[in-house]
Amino acid sequence: MPARTVLILQHVEVEKPGMILDALDGSGLDIRNLIDIPGASVKDLPAVSELAGLVVMGGPMNADDLAGHPALKVERELLADALRHGVPTLGVCLGAQLLARARGLVVRPGSELGRSSEIGWAPLLDVDRDDPVVGPLADAPGVLHWHGDRIVPDPGTRVLARTDSTECQAFRAGPVAWGLQFHLEVTPRLLDDWLAEPAFATEAKEALGADAVDRLRADARAAAPALRPLAERSLAHLRSLFEAHAVR
Numbered sequence: 001m002p003a004r005t006v007l008i009l010q011h012v013e014v015e016k017p018g019m020i021l022d023a024l025d026g027s028g029l030d031i032r033n034l035i036d037i038p039g040a041s042v043k044d045l046p047a048v049s050e051l052a053g054l055v056v057m058g059g060p061m062n063a064d065d066l067a068g069h070p071a072l073k074v075e076r077e078l079l080a081d082a083l084r085h086g087v088p089t090l091g092v093c094l095g096a097q098l099l100a101r102a103r104g105l106v107v108r109p110g111s112e113l114g115r116s117s118e119i120g121w122a123p124l125l126d127v128d129r130d131d132p133v134v135g136p137l138a139d140a141p142g143v144l145h146w147h148g149d150r151i152v153p154d155p156g157t158r159v160l161a162r163t164d165s166t167e168c169q170a171f172r173a174g175p176v177a178w179g180l181q182f183h184l185e186v187t188p189r190l191l192d193d194w195l196a197e198p199a200f201a202t203e204a205k206e207a208l209g210a211d212a213v214d215r216l217r218a219d220a221r222a223a224a225p226a227l228r229p230l231a232e233r234s235l236a237h238l239r240s241l242f243e244a245h246a247v248r
Helices: 019-024 071-085 094-102 135-139 188-195 198-208 212-246
Strands: 005-010 030-035 051-056 089-092 106-108 118-122 143-147 150-152 158-163 166-174 177-180
Touching: 005 019, 019 030, 019 212, 051 071, 051 094, 051 212, 071 089, 071 094, 089 094, 089 166, 094 106, 094 150, 094 166, 094 177, 118 198, 118 212, 135 212, 143 166, 143 212, 150 166, 188 198, 188 212, 198 212
Parallel strands: 005 030, 005 051, 051 089, 089 177
Antiparallel strands: 106 150, 118 143, 158 166, 166 177
16 A cells, blocks of 8 residues: 555644645645654654655754653654655754754754854745755745754755854755754744743743744734745645655
8 A cells, every 4th residue: 555644743732733734735645643742662653664754843852852852762763764765754943953863963052052042033045946845945035943952964964054043954864855944834823822832932032032922923924925935835845745655
């Protein structure tokens, strides 16, 4: 039987797949969304042979905190297996960091690099316009950044975009695998849900000041009209890869 499952791994209830899920609407693929399972093991997840695609979302954990969050070890092993078997894969924020670790790259806290958290809407720089997933975002007015840790690329890493404080905002982990440090999935409505959570609002205010919540909401609504069609082009390519892998 063809592999028709797209597995989406969520670490936090509110950090939903947003526009990623929208892009898969009507595909006919079996979308399986799992939220972090304490004490998870490999048997709790489908084998890569059953997957048409894999998406790993963000979260506040450090990608190397395997003792505090044992499920991250399982996810890293699944990501490494997906890379070996050519399963189309997308990692977002923490998911990108886990993908980087699965590929052997280093992830470091921003404090070790002398950098503060990167929170807010800002454009990507030095975008690889030839890349089918990240390339369309070269013309985006801004994307949402919300992270502290940084992926440290090695000389062989194909970096697809950067910002002034983060040298690896996006990278290719393989022919059909991407890591995005930023949050392409977030819509203004989803951001409202984030900012309704006290922990998110507090983190934003610590980074941006007392008016952070209002600024983030206003910037989201200002960016959305131009960003959405570009994000849809990016995610349509990912959907096409999932669909192609499903019929093998």
